[in-house]
Amino acid sequence: MQTRHPLSLLPLLFALALALLCSACLDGAEGDAGGDRADAQKGRGIVYASTKDIRDINPHLYGGEMAAQGMVFEPLVVNTASGVQPWLATDWEISQDGKVYTFHLRQDVRFTDGTPFDAEAVRLNIMAVLANRQRHAWLDLANEITGCEALDRYTVRLTLAHPYYPTLVELGLARPFRFLSPKCFVDGGTARGVKGLVGTGPWILKEHRLGEYALFAANRDYWGAKPKLDFVRWKVVPDHQAIILGLQKGEIDLVFGADGDMFSIDNFEALKATGRFATAQSQPIASRAILVNAHQPFTRERTVRLALQYAVDRQAIVDGLLKGSETRADTLLSPRVRYCDVPLEVRAHDPQRAARLLDAAGWVMGPDGVRHKGSERASVRLAYNASNAQERSIGEFLQANLRDLGIEVRLLGEEKQAFLDRQKSGDFELQYSLSWGTPYDPQSYVSSWRIPAHGDYQAQLGLERKDWLDAQITRLMTEQDEEVRKALYRDILTYVHMECVYIPISYSRTRAVYNKNLEGVSFGLSQYEIPFEKMRLAGETGTLAR
Amino acid sequence: MPGLVLRRLLALIPLLLAISFLAFCLAAASPSDPAEVALRVNDITPTPELIEETRHELGLDKPFWERYCVWLFRALQGDLGTSFVTHRPVTDEMLRALPPTLALAGFATLIVLGLGIPCAILCFASAGRPLDIVLRGLIFLGSATPSFWAGLLFIWLFAVHLNLLPTGGLSGGTSFILPALTLALPSLATYTRLLRASMLATAQQDFVLYAKAQGRSRLAILGQIVRNSLQSTLATLGMTIPKLLAGAFVVECVFAWPGLGRLCVTAIFNRDLPVIQAYVLFMGLCFVLFNLFMEVVAGLVDPRIGKGGRAR
Numbered sequence: 001m002q003t004r005h006p007l008s009l010l011p012l013l014f015a016l017a018l019a020l021l022c023s024a025c026l027d028g029a030e031g032d033a034g035g036d037r038a039d040a041q042k043g044r045g046i047v048y049a050s051t052k053d054i055r056d057i058n059p060h061l062y063g064g065e066m067a068a069q070g071m072v073f074e075p076l077v078v079n080t081a082s083g084v085q086p087w088l089a090t091d092w093e094i095s096q097d098g099k100v101y102t103f104h105l106r107q108d109v110r111f112t113d114g115t116p117f118d119a120e121a122v123r124l125n126i127m128a129v130l131a132n133r134q135r136h137a138w139l140d141l142a143n144e145i146t147g148c149e150a151l152d153r154y155t156v157r158l159t160l161a162h163p164y165y166p167t168l169v170e171l172g173l174a175r176p177f178r179f180l181s182p183k184c185f186v187d188g189g190t191a192r193g194v195k196g197l198v199g200t201g202p203w204i205l206k207e208h209r210l211g212e213y214a215l216f217a218a219n220r221d222y223w224g225a226k227p228k229l230d231f232v233r234w235k236v237v238p239d240h241q242a243i244i245l246g247l248q249k250g251e252i253d254l255v256f257g258a259d260g261d262m263f264s265i266d267n268f269e270a271l272k273a274t275g276r277f278a279t280a281q282s283q284p285i286a287s288r289a290i291l292v293n294a295h296q297p298f299t300r301e302r303t304v305r306l307a308l309q310y311a312v313d314r315q316a317i318v319d320g321l322l323k324g325s326e327t328r329a330d331t332l333l334s335p336r337v338r339y340c341d342v343p344l345e346v347r348a349h350d351p352q353r354a355a356r357l358l359d360a361a362g363w364v365m366g367p368d369g370v371r372h373k374g375s376e377r378a379s380v381r382l383a384y385n386a387s388n389a390q391e392r393s394i395g396e397f398l399q400a401n402l403r404d405l406g407i408e409v410r411l412l413g414e415e416k417q418a419f420l421d422r423q424k425s426g427d428f429e430l431q432y433s434l435s436w437g438t439p440y441d442p443q444s445y446v447s448s449w450r451i452p453a454h455g456d457y458q459a460q461l462g463l464e465r466k467d468w469l470d471a472q473i474t475r476l477m478t479e480q481d482e483e484v485r486k487a488l489y490r491d492i493l494t495y496v497h498m499e500c501v502y503i504p505i506s507y508s509r510t511r512a513v514y515n516k517n518l519e520g521v522s523f524g525l526s527q528y529e530i531p532f533e534k535m536r537l538a539g540e541t542g543t544l545a546r
Numbered sequence: 547m548p549g550l551v552l553r554r555l556l557a558l559i560p561l562l563l564a565i566s567f568l569a570f571c572l573a574a575a576s577p578s579d580p581a582e583v584a585l586r587v588n589d590i591t592p593t594p595e596l597i598e599e600t601r602h603e604l605g606l607d608k609p610f611w612e613r614y615c616v617w618l619f620r621a622l623q624g625d626l627g628t629s630f631v632t633h634r635p636v637t638d639e640m641l642r643a644l645p646p647t648l649a650l651a652g653f654a655t656l657i658v659l660g661l662g663i664p665c666a667i668l669c670f671a672s673a674g675r676p677l678d679i680v681l682r683g684l685i686f687l688g689s690a691t692p693s694f695w696a697g698l699l700f701i702w703l704f705a706v707h708l709n710l711l712p713t714g715g716l717s718g719g720t721s722f723i724l725p726a727l728t729l730a731l732p733s734l735a736t737y738t739r740l741l742r743a744s745m746l747a748t749a750q751q752d753f754v755l756y757a758k759a760q761g762r763s764r765l766a767i768l769g770q771i772v773r774n775s776l777q778s779t780l781a782t783l784g785m786t787i788p789k790l791l792a793g794a795f796v797v798e799c800v801f802a803w804p805g806l807g808r809l810c811v812t813a814i815f816n817r818d819l820p821v822i823q824a825y826v827l828f829m830g831l832c833f834v835l836f837n838l839f840m841e842v843v844a845g846l847v848d849p850r851i852g853k854g855g856r857a858r
Contacts, residue, residue, distance in 0.1 A: 055632065062589035063631065134599070138591040193633065210632065210642070211804040211812070212716065237714060237802045238811075241698050246713040249706045387815070417817040420586055421578050453592050 043218075043230025044537050046253040046518060048530070049243045051262065053236045054214045057197055057205070059178035060129050060190040066174040066528035067256075068234065071216055073178035073199035076103055076122070076171050079439035079525050084168040088117065088179065088200065089156075098163025098480050105154040109223045111181035113198045119150035124182045125190075126158070132191035140447055140477055141170040141177075162478040165485065166443040173439065174528055202227045202533040211236055216532070228520070228536035240264075244271065253515040254535075258285065258437075258508060258527040264390060269323050271513050278516045282523035284327050284334055284507030286437030290382070290398065291455050292501055294462030296429045298380060303361040305500035309347045310354035311405045312398060318506050321393050325511075329504035331497060337441050339489040344497045354405055363406070371406035379408040380429035383422050386413035391432045394505065398430075426458030434508065437527040446473055446492060456501075463499050550845055554838050565830035566621065570614050572826060573819040581606055583817040584630040621827065627820035631813075636824045639809060646716055647798070647805035651790040653726035658733045658786060665734075666741035667772060673746060682739070689735030693793070697728040697800035714802040725801040729794055733786045740782055744775040784840035788832040 050065070057064035059073040076089040086092075089103040109117035126148040129136065136142035144167070147159040160167065171177045180190060181198040197205050202224065203216040214234040218227040235252065237243045244267055246252040255262050263271075272279045290312070292305050299305055318328045330347070333340040363371040363378055371378035382398060384391035392413055399409040409430070414422065422428050433455060436445045449456040450470045460466050469492065476488040496502060510527045520534045573580070581601040585592040601607050605616065617627065626636035665681055672678040688696075704724060705713040712721050748754065748771045757767045795807025802808075806825065813821035 063587075063633070134593070134596050135590050137593045137596065209804070211808060212802075235715065235802070238799045238808065239694075239698075239802070242701060242714055242800055242802065245698070245701045245706050249709065249713050251713055415815055415817075417578055417583055417586065417815070421582075424582075424592075448591075451591055451593075 045229045045231030045233060046515070046532075046535065046537070047233045047235050047251065048254045048256065048532070049235045049237045049246060049252040050257075051236070051238050051240065051243070053211050054205075054208065054234055055210075056193075058190055058194050059180055059199070060125070060132065060176045061135065062175065066526075067530040068205075068214065068216075069178065070174050070201070070524075070529050071203040071232070071532060072197060072201045072205055073180060074201045075173070075178050076105075077168055079169055079172040081525060084172060087172070092168075098165070099160045101158040101160070101167060102151070103156045103158070105156065106223065107154050109200050110221070111179075111183075111198050111200050112204050112219055112221070113181050113183055113196070115181045115183055115198075117179065117200050118153050119156045120153075121179060121182055122156045123148050123150045124185065124188075125179045126177065128180075128185065128188075128190045129176045131189050135191070136176055138448060138451065139170060139173075139176070139444070140164060141167055163480045164478055165480065166477065169439055169443065173444075174526065203232065206231075225533070227533040229532065232532050240267070247271070247277065247513060250515070253518055254512065254521070255514070256510070256512045256521075256530050258510040263511075263513070264393075265321065265323050265325060268325075268511050268513065276516075277513050278518070278521070279514075280512045280521050280523070281325060282510040282527070284336065285510055285523075285527045286441065286508045287329060287333055287435040288326070288394075288505040288508045289329065289332055289433045289435070290503040290505065291428075291431045291433040291459045292503060293426060293429050293431070293459040294499065294501055295426055295458060295460075296462070297376065298378060299429045300462050301361060302500060303357050304363070306347075307354040307357040307361075307405070308402070308407075309500050309503055310350040310357070311407075312401050312503050312505075313349040314503075314505055315349065317394060317397055321390075321397060322506060326506040326508055329506050331493070332502045332504050333435065333442055333445075333493065334507045337438065339442055339486055340493060342490045342493045344494060351401075351405060358405065365406045369403070369406060370408045377408070378406060379410065381410045381412050382430040382432070383412040383414060383419060383428045384432040385416050385419045387416060388432075395432065423455035423458065424453045426455075426461065428455070430503075431455050431459070433502070437508075438525050440526070442489065442493075443477070446489075447477060449473060459501050460496070460499075463495075463501070465495065469495060551838075551842055554841060558834055558838065561834055562831065565834070566618055566827055567614065569823045569826035569830065570617060573823045574610060574613075576817065576819065578817050580604060580630075580817075580819050583819070587631050587816045587818065617823070621824075626824040626827075629813075629821050630818045631816050631821075636820045639821060640806065640824055640828060643804060643806045643809040646803055647791060647794050647807060650722065650726055650729060650794055650797070650803060650805060651787055653722050654730040654733070654790050655783075655787055657726055657730035658737050659783070661730075662734050662737040662741060663772070663776070665738045666745060666775075667768070669738065669742040670745040670749075670771075671768070673742075682742075685735040685738050688731045691731065693728055693731070693796040694800050696731055697724070697797055700724045700728055701800070714800070716804055721801075725797050725803050728800070729790055729797045732793070733790060737779070737783065737786065741775055741779050744778050745771050748775045748778075781840050781844055784836060784843065785833075788829070788836045791832055792829050 052065055054065045054068035055063050057069045057072060059069050074088050076087060077084050078087045088109060089105055092101055092103045094101055105117070105119060105122065111117060115121065126145065129142065130145060133142055141164060144160045144162055144164040145158060146161050149157045151157050179200060180194060181196070184194045184196040184198050186193050186195055200223070202219050202222045204219050205214060206217045207215040213236060216232045216234065218230050220226065237246060240263060243252065243255055244263065247255060257263065268279065271277050292299050292308060294300060294305065314328050318324060318326055331344050335341040358371060362373045366372045382395050384395050386392070395411045399411060402409045423431060435441050448454050449460060450473055451457055460469065463469065472488055472492050476485060476492070479485045479488060510523050512521050514521055517538045518535055519538055520536050522531050522534055524531050579597070581597045581604060582592045584600050584604060585596060590596065605613060624637055626640070628634065629636055629639055632639065665685070669678045669681050701713050701724060704711045711724055715721060754767060754771060757770060791806070794805055795811050797803065798805045798808040799811055809821060810825040813825065
């Protein structure tokens with residue numbers, strides 16, 4: 001008989017020691033972190049769940065979540081449904097030639113570290129952004145600003161190279177023109193990191209455990225309407241289903257997201273149907289479309305692209321897949337968007353017409369149910385981001401629509417980075433596309449069509465008048481005359497509509513599911529903002545969130 | 547025994563070099579341009595000038611072998627580079643994420659032992675009878691259930707429906723239970739079946755017959771069988787720990803566990819190559835070292851192994 005050697009217990013002892021040692025370490029870490037959390041949670045706050053961590057919310061860079069950046073850092077002006085409104089600047093003047101903007105600042109604002117918010121702070125922040133100009137290539141304003149001066153303690157002058165018309169709108173975006181306390185700068189700037197994340201906003205970032213949570217406490221000295229909650233805990237839950245289960249258990253109070261990044265329409269409708277949660281949807285905020293690449297063999301022909309427009313049953317997508325929660329899109333940008341109320345031909349679902357167009361273009365149905373033209377086969381790839389709950393179902397629907405027409409669709413669900421690689425290389429026939437939404441639409445979105453890293457640029461490359469299109473966009477950005485600007489937008493939008501580079505699907509909305517005790521849940525103008533400061537809890541006492 | 551350890555340690559050097567080379571090659575073979583990825587993960591539009599600048603910053607403009615040697619040299623000093631996403635040292639990121647994963651793997655190992663041994667004994671004691679069949683059926687189900695599904699079912703049952711445990715996150719002792727159970731499930735099934743089979747084989751050995759002839763109690767004989775069988779499953783159990791470490795990524799995503807697996811999954815989705823390289827290197831190291839460790843333990847338990855003999 002073999003005898004038991006004491007070493008045979010080693011794995012058991014090892015596991016035990018490992019578990020105890022690590023849990024002891026973790027308890028310590030929890031305890032340390034728990035102090036601040038306990039302080040913050042003496043009040044009344046909520047747990048907001050997101051699949052993403054807030055990461056680095058340096059407002060002059062792009063590594064962090066925009067909603068979190070917006071909680072802490074504020075702009076000079078804000079974009080609202082009624083246009084640009086004052087925020088940290090009370091008013092401004094624009095020179096006759098449109099190149100000089102003079103802003104008068106609020107005099108009662110301080111950063112949460114006590115540093116006064118004044119013209120020098122504005123100047124330092126804008127210079128910090130410009131010192132890293134290359135990183136802001138997507139934003140024309142960063143390239144247009146030639147100087148920033150503090151005229152007196154509360155007056156700032158911004159000088160532009162050209163009379164860039166979206167200046168005020170772009171100053172109001174979530175980044176990069178937001179203000180960080182100059183005490184947080186490293187080597188006089190923010191490009192190489194910052195020493196702290198101190199803004200003037202309604203929330204203070206109290207604690208951040210990467211990949212776990214971020215705790216935002218209300219800024220009690222805030223100059224504006226003070227937040228009605230004491231804290232917001234931004235909890236990171238990577239799995240969509242786990243978010244829904246957390247909501248059902250009551251551990252999560254709010255889920256907020258756009259375009260299926262938090263939950264699919266099915267999940268949203270299912271949660272709504274339970275009657276246990278309050279739900280809300282924003283006004284249409286961005287454009288959902290399929291980008292048709294005019295620079296690929298099959299989709300190079302305009303007739304083919306036009307046939308695709310008639311082949312897709314957009315109303316069925318809206319009614320079936322989107323459960324009627326979105327509005328059918330007949331044009332790329334909604335006529336509600338400024339400058340986009342352009343009279344364009346509406347192309348209703350008409351599969352017979354689509355078939356006739358393909359027949360006329362020489363694409364004849366083969367015995368395998370797929371059309372052919374010589375040796376070429378009517379086959380396309382539809383690329384989409386595999387982690388988005390919505391995109392796959394829309395892709396499958398399109399696949400069925402186009403199969404009826406004799407076009408084979410291969411679905412390419414890819415990780416986000418692979419999807420972006422494909423976008424940049426232009427190696428696709430169809431690609432899922434979502435516009436940036438207000439307030440980026442139309443100016444920033446249209447402007448991005450000129451950048452080769454964008455799918456729009458690649459898809460438009462095959463257009464006969466691509467150079468003209470880019471030149472029109474460039475001209476548009478510095479056009480001062482409102483009527484000429486409208487005419488330029490009309491020309492641009494008409495051209496891309498006539499060339500059928502986009503199959504419009506719907507105008508998407510941001511959605512929220514939340515605890516019924518939570519009131520004041522509303523939507524900002526942008527799909528990337530979450531107005532936590534307007535939220536409040538019903539009842540007088542108690543802490544809702546753990 | 548010292549000779550064996552020394553020989554195995556020496557043999558580790560080329561193996562570790564090969565692992566490091568593979569880890570580096572995997573990243574280098576990625577279809578995405580690392581410079582572009584480093585820009586895009588930070589939502590920066592990659593213009594040609596910016597790509598060039600970033601390539602230079604990251605040292606990607608240097609030849610492959612030079613980059614590998616520099617990376618290896620720094621890795622040996624504990625510097626695994628900087629994350630494209632968080633811009634923090636990868637070593638710090640790994641050290642931050644390692645304790646939660648180690649703790650989870652440790653608890654999961656305890657569950658494997660705490661549930662696996664009694665289950666195997668029950669199966670063995672009732673071999674061929676309904677209890678054995680039912681238990682083996684459950685074990686089969688456990689091993690066949692994907693972790694993400696099992697995790698979601700556990701959350702639904704224990705957290706939402708029964709309201710006994712938290713749905714996820716690292717927030718105290720109770721938060722370990724569901725992720726550790728989910729992580730342990732496949733290993734539990736494997737280990738239970740292995741131990742049961744080993745016990746059935748041990749029961750056929752002469753010393754068991756001798757003990758029976760001596761008129762020893764059934765309990766005493768069972769104790770002897772269990773002890774001897776445990777020893778023979780030692781190596782499997784030892785290798786379970788690195789498998790649990792490596793297999794934690796699904797569980798960590800479902801349970802929002804801030805561990806190494808989730809760090810790696812996030813890095814994969816973001817193409818955060820320095821983190822992916824470091825994770826592959828670390829896991830390779832773990833498997834190799836645990837393998838060595840278990841060989842040493844097995845050699846100590848059965849000296850014939852160390853002398854080049856064959857264990858029975």
